[in-house]
Amino acid sequence: MKYYEGVNKWRLSNPNYTDRVIMFYWEQLRAVEAILKKTFPDCVEDISLIDKQTIHSIIHYMQEMGMSDMLIATRLNSLKILITYLSSNGIMMDTGKDIHFRIRSNNKIAFTLQEITAMFNVLDYNSVRDMCTLAIALLMLDTGARTREICQLDMDHVDLVNRTVYLGPRTFTRGENIPFGKITCKALENYLNSRSMDKDQPGVPFFQERDGRRIQDRTILRNMKKMGEMANIQSVRCTPSTFRNTFAIRFLAGGGSAILLMHILCYRKFKSLNRYLTCESQRTEINDDDKRAYRDALNRIFDHCKINHPT
Structure with missing residues (x-):
């Protein structure tokens, strides 16, 4: 058979x-x-x-x-x-019954720069759905936000002028204003423009379904999974948790404080953060060619997002 x-x-x-x-x-x-x-x-x-x-x-x-x-x-x-x-059913021997695989508790896998670049390159920047997926992915890479927090965002939670997003109330902490980058800001504003949404509407969901309802976590999971399949990402699952891992590992690799990261991720114990400190380093190494390809992908975003960004 x-x-x-x-x-x-x-x-x-x-x-x-x-x-x-x-x-x-x-x-x-x-x-x-x-x-x-x-x-x-x-x-x-x-x-x-x-x-x-x-x-x-x-x-x-x-x-x-x-x-x-x-x-x-x-x-x-x-x-x-x-x-x-x-x-x-008598088709073959049960050869897998005695095989076990132990999951290491400190094993955290992040996206490589090549994988992030591949995902950016396969998105259609004329598609509202892809614009939403791009904005959410960049926001997670910049802030480490959870899927639940993304779904709960309202218009007044996102400050495109000061480039901060209010995430909260969060687990074990009150709400926090977390900064994000210029590229993410442009992607967020381009998403609003693609849906003809007014950002000055307090209480209105920021990320919405096609019918205007607040976006659901299963929609985010489905869109990210499709993005990973289009980019042929096979070595790691394309899920929000992987974006969160990538944020944490890049934050530490860039010289960020472990105590500050523990506060951003809402961890009460340092043991939880230790999983990121002991991650496999070979997936975080970056060479000049990877940086160049990544910048080219980001330049495509800048070229497409021709908007009057507030300063």
């Missing part, structure tokens, strides 16, 4: 999962199939050839690609569920 046939057999077998969970596992299994095509193409043609050594090799490959421990564990768990189902 071919790999995709085994996946489809499991997907159509009506397991005790919701449609949403089945779709999630199906996406992870498709990602595993892409890895098998590169490493063990014979297993794609005959799924019964997947043995313990093959699974260990898949784990090693994902680690070499710099994928986060959480992503590796998720894909491994999806593959084990598939193998267990097929073995119960």
Whole structure:
């Protein structure tokens, strides 16, 4: 039995999962199939050839690609569920039951500069949805805001003159005015212009759905996931939490205070912040070519956002 046939057999077998969970596992299994095509193409043609050594090799490959421990564990768990189902139907041996993968508690993966550049380059700056996704992504990269905080933003919470955003009330702290950069400010203002929205409307949601309602967290997740797929980001999940990790790691790499970062991220214990201090350094290294490509992507944003920005 071919790999995709085994996946489809499991997907159509009506397991005790919701449609949403089945779709999630199906996406992870498709990602595993892409890895098998590169490493063990014979297993794609005959799924019964997947043995313990093959699974260990898949784990090693994902680690070499710099994928986060959480992503590796998720894909491994999806593959084990598939193998267990097929073995119960006598199609193959249950080769994944004794394989375990430990998630390191201090493992935090951020976007590389190349990945951020790739995501910026695939967005359509004439699309209102993409303008919204760009503005949210830049705001998260500059402030480390959570998805919930982004959804709760009103017009009077964003000061485009002083370039600050009010996030709050936050966990363990009162609301805070967090500064953001000039590029983010232009992206935010261009988003407002694309929707013909007036920024002088207190109480009106800043980020909105197509029908004018306050944006939902699932919309942000869906748009970021699509952006990552368009940019072919495979080594890390394109989610708001990854943008938050990127903000924290870049903040520390730029010489920022760990105590200040702990306050911005609303952590009560230094142990929570230690995960960023011990992150893998190879994904934070930046060379001149990466900087040049990143600046070119940002210049595209500046060229498109021809607006009279207040000074």
